[in-house]
Amino acid sequence: MSLNLYHRYLNEKQQQPHSYARDLAAMLGVSEAELTAARVGHDAVRLADNPKAILAALADAGELKAITRNAQAVHEVTGAYLEQQLDGHVGLLLNPGGVDLRLFFSQWHSAFALCEETPRGPRHSLQFFNRHGEAVHKIYATAQTNMTVWQQLLTDFQSPESAPLALSPATPTQYANEVDTVRLEQEWRAMTDVHQFYLLLHRHRLSRQQAFNHVCDELAQRVDNQALPRLLEQLQQQANPIMIFVANSGCVQIFTGRVQEVSPLRGWLNIFNPNFTLHIKAEEIAESWITRKPTVDGIVTSLELFAADGTQIAQLFGQRQEGEPEQPIWREQLAQLLTTG
Template identity: 40%
Template sequence: MNMEQQSIDSLRQRHGALVEEHPKLRIRERAQRLRVSEAELVAAGCGVASRQLGGTAQALFRDLGTLGSVMALSRNDHAVHERHGQYQSIEANGPVGIVLGPDIDLRMFFGGWKHFYAVTENGRDSIQFFDKAGEAVHKIYRTDQTDATAWSAYIDRHAAQEIAPVRVEGFDRIDEADSPADGEALRAHWRALKDTHDFFAMLRQFKVSRLGALRAVGPDLAQRVDKRAVETVLEHSAATGLSIMCFVANRGIVQIHTGAVKKLLRTGPWFNVLDETFNLHLNTEAVASSWVVNKPTVDGWVTSLELYGEDGGMIVQFFGERKPGQPELPEWRHLLESLCPQALAA
């Protein structure tokens, strides 16, 4: 028996002991307890049956339209975003990809994606994408509406010819400060924005974290609001039918839902949207700060509600439904203004 097989067997034994003691832990939690990556558990068959997929993430994504209706899941530590529908209008040729169907709306940043598996866990079949650190980026679940024949054909078509072991790699630290070197210059640049998509480039130019920028620019452009703001926004959407956009992101993907929400339910620390085609699970106890953010564009001011964790990372972001070339929904603007103790720039 080689060292690699010994390591896998040891991991399986440790995993089995953990499951026996804590049978309700999810695989992400089990990986954290065992101080390994989720991809390593999947590769070792810990609690799952897995089959490694080969090729590039881009090639795998370009073929997802064959599957019919599925459930797409993207998450970070504190928010889980689930959307039912088909992968349509897929562009996945370079380092950045997009899925722009009416149901599933994604922005993919493929630079760090590395390990891909077909997985069966507790009778549920999925296709799972992991980054080079072994963290799950995106998962696709088969449902009763999925074309079962096409699903099986997809797995067979993309099965890896040679099994590659999971060797975890770290990501380079982003060069950014918690506050800008020149706050006035940042504020001037912010007020001159023409498109919300230029915001990330601005942060890179000033080498400042997103939360650091919010703290620095002044309350007319970004101000902290009550932590219950997210519940107020979702309850308003459910009560009035206001169409919103909900963004959940991790290091490799942004997943977006557009539409009103209906069924809301709190379960312990989790505030949930439980609609037929969209589920959101948000750990509100993990929210360290909530902000209303106000950006100028060629179409007028655009406001968002953004929630951040203790580590400064964004948990979830909300906008009113809007497409480029359209002004912001007045009802959305009024709702966010009502959350703010001070006036927003207009």
């Protein structure tokens, strides 16, 4: 089965040389993890399912490229895997302006190392998947990576090729059918930290959009889906620093800094900075919301983008340090999105 899938992959790749593995897997009717497993023995190696130890070993590898994506957004940051806190339920890499990650290890299920031949030479990567076969995080070596450390990692963590994936189908989250709008808004207004919003949603068994639709416009207000390109144009011109979050089931990746170059290309809206790249399928933004959440430092305002199936594509915030109020210019930029359409 794996050999047959591998040959089908080679044929599809020859027909679609510019398609990514995620897209090729979809064309072949399998998950990306299944396709990667079929490449073991060719250009892939199975690694031990021990992401905390693998990430810890990367602290000495120097420069790496971190990639976290979902179906509509790809977030790429180049930097070092330093300032790691991996002991808790949620792992942290705290490098604002660099590789800044929140890692939900309960979702990390399998790991592989790949060495792919490209016109520019071998491309080395570590790729991690959830139990549904979806990629949660990928790490690529760069020209500045310490390849001695990288190769030692492969030696230390290589797993038997026959290790089964044991994938399971994803099940949709069951949300509440009724909403106590009064209590929801009271608890929203009583928040003192933006992270409390996740607990609020959990208590009420609501999706983010359900919550947004059941509070007043002062807390959450829907805007036109051209909000993102208009906002990025302002950010490029005014050069105030922001934060961009892209997440999937197992990882949140954060960029902190200024937007330098914005470029639409073949249906993607792109940001190109020296050490940061963002790609968003602009046409697949189905809902855009401006939200306001109370904190001990004042209101924190964000732009949140969603796909048609309700999954979150990305979040954007004004950069701020804990203990500081939000940037006035950021609030003004989002306020302008409410008056244009």
